[in-house]
Amino acid sequence: MPRGSKDKYTDKQKRKAEHIEESYESRGVSKGEAEARAWATVNKQSGGGERKGGSGQKKSPEKKAAARKSSARRAAETREGVPRPGSKLESMTRPELMDLARKRDIRGRSTMRKAELIEALG
Template identity: 80%
Template sequence: MPRGSKDKYTDKQKRKAEHIEESYESRGVSTDEAQARAWATVNKQSGGGEKKGGSGQKKSPQAKSASRKSSARRAVATKHGVPRPDQSLESMTKAELLNRARTRHIPGRSTMRKQELINALRHAA
């Protein structure tokens, strides 16, 4: 028999455990073992019973959505090499400099060295 009270579990979790337990019993597993496996499965899938209080973030669905959107925008900007406004040209990689030169349509950029790209970008500004 599994240890602990199941009062903190939702009705859906209890139904799921019961269904899993019946499935194990139909395959010949003992009742106690089937019950233990069922609750272990429910715990693994849903993280246990209802969580009330405790630590962690308490964000509204709107705040979570806004966080995801801004995070996605930052990730895309980073992925595509969009430089940060406060970043100096010297601290940028050659690939980032090439991307910036490409957006400014600097001719001959593909054959330039890093310092040449920096100089060309400064003159184009």
């Protein structure tokens, strides 16, 4: 037999439990057992009573949009080979150095080795 108040459950969860309970009863399960199984199923599927989703931190739509735009910009810069602030040329890969050399229009970059690119960019 289910225990406790069902006030915290949403209307959808209550309808779902009722439907499941009716299904069990039509198969010959007793009323109490059918109700217990129905609420156990609802709890397993939806995690119990009504919940406020997320971590509890709410951001305004404007802040969400700004954060998303900033994140997208940083990701695009990383893809384009723009060095991150504070990164040293030595820690960059050759393709990243080549992109940077192309942006700075350094002549002869296509034949340079990594060490030569670092020297030319430094």
